Amino acid sequence: MKKKIQFSLVYRDMWQSSGKFQPRKDQLERVAPAIIDMGCFSRVETNGGAFEQVNLLAGENPNEAVRAFCKPFNEVGIKTHMLDRGLNALRMYPVPDDVRRLMYKVKHAQGVDIPRIFCGLNDVRNIIPSIKWALEAGMTPQATLCITTSPIHTVEYYSNIADQVIAAGATEICLKDMAGIGQPAMLGKLTKAIKDKHPDVIIQYHGHSGPGLSMASILEVCNNGADVIDTAIEPLSWGKVHPDIISVQSMLKNEGFEVADIDMNAYMRARTLTQEFIDDWLGYFINPGNKHMSSLLLGCGLPGGMMGSMMADLAGIHRSINSTLKSKGQPELTTDEMLVKLFDEVAYVWPRVGYPPLVTPFSQYVKNIALLNLLTMAQGKGRFVMMDDSMWGMILGKSGKIPGTIDQELVELAEKQGRQFTDADPHTLIPDALEGFKKEMQDNNWDFGQDDEELFELAMHPEQYRDYKSGMAKKRMLADLQKAKDAKLGAKLTPEEVSAFKHAKADAIVSPFKGQVFFDFEGSSECVPCLEPYIGQHYKEGETFCYIQTPWGQFEPVPAALGGKLVEIAARQGSRVNRGDVIAYIERDWINS
Structure with a gap:
């Protein structure tokens, strides 16, 4: 034996x-x-x-x-x-x-x-x-x-x-x-x-x-x-x-x-x-x-647990690409054709960003680069023109050493945008933070828990822990569950109910000033025409979502709250908003490993 x-x-x-x-x-x-x-x-x-x-x-x-x-x-x-x-x-x-x-x-x-x-x-x-x-x-x-x-x-x-x-x-x-x-x-x-x-x-x-x-x-x-x-x-x-x-x-x-x-x-x-x-x-x-199992995963190498979120993201890009193709008089793509294009684009992007193993969070970054490339290529803008700080962080070495070689095109693009590559030990770049969380626990009169486990939970997941303590998390989950049950039972929700469920589990991005909404700009005064963000786009906590051009001409960044997936846009590019108006809603991520 x-x-x-x-x-x-x-x-x-x-x-x-x-x-x-x-x-x-x-x-x-x-x-x-x-x-x-x-x-x-x-x-x-x-x-x-x-x-x-x-x-x-x-x-x-x-x-x-x-x-x-x-x-x-x-x-x-x-x-x-x-x-x-x-x-x-x-x-x-x-x-x-x-x-x-x-x-x-x-x-x-x-x-x-x-x-x-x-x-x-x-x-x-x-x-x-x-x-x-x-x-x-x-x-x-x-x-x-x-x-x-x-x-x-x-x-x-x-x-x-x-x-x-x-x-x-x-x-x-x-x-x-x-x-x-x-x-x-x-x-x-x-x-x-x-x-x-x-x-x-x-x-x-x-x-x-x-x-x-x-x-x-x-x-x-x-x-x-x-x-x-x-x-x-x-x-x-x-x-x-x-x-x-x-x-x-x-x-x-x-x-x-x-x-x-x-x-x-x-x-x-x-x-x-x-x-x-x-x-x-x-x-x-x-x-x-x-x-369901899928041999298609062999081609792109993406983790199986990502398929659900990937298909949801693909749906938004698919609509945008078909809209562009239709405006050019070209045939629209089926879902299967889009999926093959995405897998092919992942295969194109992956070696050029140095073959990072496709596991959280790098699988998400590679997939997102590929999705955005499909969109910008359909618009005639080429590849690698809509990458956010998270995607660049992987490429620049901020999370660790990329196993392969970064393509020269991306090296030159980083230099053009003033981005710096680093070989620093990643964990040395992050300052200690436990004392600040201890103070927050004490200020709120929260129990540190057996073996300091509640302190640890706040320090590890600060946003989620605060929502748990306030009861907001349970409220959102119950609203989410009710929506899912109603959908399964075939209940017909009014537009107001659909909006309420969507917003119950999302953070509102609120304008801090009166002014005009722009999603990008260069320098200090010149706005750049650009594509609006798409439903399903992901943001990190604190990442800039848009800019408000104030009546006095200043461009003020508006952060993407606690980060997550964009689920609704309330103010379009160039829209005029008042202070306190909702610009968009971002739903916090449900993260796969």
């Missing part, structure tokens, strides 16, 4: 890859005993990535949910693990060192054993500090290799990174195949290369099912020395999620590996409970498309 293979259940990731909400604390408590009784899992994913933000946005306390879900697994010796975005920790943008360091103390106290630390660029400078802090807190650091398929992402490339993070103290390596496009043969060779050099290091494979390669990849990594495989259960397995434990166990058992048996009565209880949660409320937020 071959070696023993352990299984992990990525229960919470199943939900994140399917929809935008997570099970409540009481639901996690109910399903945990059935997961334990299945008898086949040595590990369970209990936290990480966007999970805590999603809990807060639903008006739930994420710390209580993590403690409640970890407790039963801790008691029976099943290890718990979490997804950790390295420099970005549990959010989409960089986190100060003092907040990151606190995270490991809090999460260990809450019952999480293993942080799965990754950098979307595979920059070890974003991983190694977290390894050190995890060890200090008594956790087992699992360093992660973000897998993709490109000319530079070779076995040698990944093996070199593995050597560095293992030398820094990582006792485990995760092969994170977030889009499921890792080629099985390469993954097998990589697993063997790491195991041959570091035989005592645990290797865990995490592969999404989207393009259909995951089962072959699992077989390859196991035959070359992998130790733990991430799996899912019905009714959320397969699709853009993960392979089902039953199929994985059967395949490996037939191959001669030692694997645990599955208690099928317990599996069915967990399956029934999961379906109950779907029917109760979570199913209203599951994108039906995420239940």
Whole structure:
């Protein structure tokens, strides 16, 4: 018989890859005993990535949910693990060192054993500090290799990174195949290369099912020395999620590996409970498309969890492009033709921005560049003319070292726009912030929580935590749920009700001055005719949304509130507004990992 293979259940990731909400604390408590009784899992994913933000946005306390879900697994010796975005920790943008360091103390106290630390660029400078802090807190650091398929992402490339993070103290390596496009043969060779050099290091494979390669990849990594495989259960397995434990166990058992048996009565209880949660409320937020596999993902390399948001973004661009084509007397494009164009454009953009692995947030940036290129090319303006600061930040190296080479066209464009490339260590650019959050907690007379977990939550997710504390988050979630239920039941909402639901979960961009709206300008006085923002466009917190030309001729920037997706434009280019008028509404992001 071959070696023993352990299984992990990525229960919470199943939900994140399917929809935008997570099970409540009481639901996690109910399903945990059935997961334990299945008898086949040595590990369970209990936290990480966007999970805590999603809990807060639903008006739930994420710390209580993590403690409640970890407790039963801790008691029976099943290890718990979490997804950790390295420099970005549990959010989409960089986190100060003092907040990151606190995270490991809090999460260990809450019952999480293993942080799965990754950098979307595979920059070890974003991983190694977290390894050190995890060890200090008594956790087992699992360093992660973000897998993709490109000319530079070779076995040698990944093996070199593995050597560095293992030398820094990582006792485990995760092969994170977030889009499921890792080629099985390469993954097998990589697993063997790491195991041959570091035989005592645990290797865990995490592969999404989207393009259909995951089962072959699992077989390859196991035959070359992998130790733990991430799996899912019905009714959320397969699709853009993960392979089902039953199929994985059967395949490996037939191959001669030692694997645990599955208690099928317990599996069915967990399956029934999961379906109950779907029917109760979570199913209203599951994108039906995420239940299906798609070989198209192999061409663009985008993570399966992005398909829903990508199609929504594509719809807005599609309308704009067809409007332009129609005005030129040219044939309009079908949805399928647009999708192929988008995938082709991603394939064009990706090497030119240096082959960043397509994982959050860099998958979003590459996809957005491609979408905007399609729009501006249709308008005859060429490529790379509508990139925002987030997209440029990736290219310039502000989030870490790009693995490949930036195309000379983009280098020259950056110089023309006065943008500076950097090779600085990203985490050294962010000042500590914990003291300011401590003061905010004290000023509001908020409890710091057990093991400072509430302080950590505010520091990690300040906007969402404040809305949770005020009750606004719960109000928005209930409005969102009611809208989803009404839509499913076929209820006919009045335009006023549709607007109210839309605005209940969005931030109004309000004009601070009387004046005229412009969406771009050069210098201090000359306005530039430009395309208005499109519905679905994304903004970072504090990013400039537009400018108001005041009666005294000054151009005043108007920020995009807390950032997110543009859902409504109330004032067009050149419109005259009064102070306090709403210019637009921006809905905060529901973030995929």
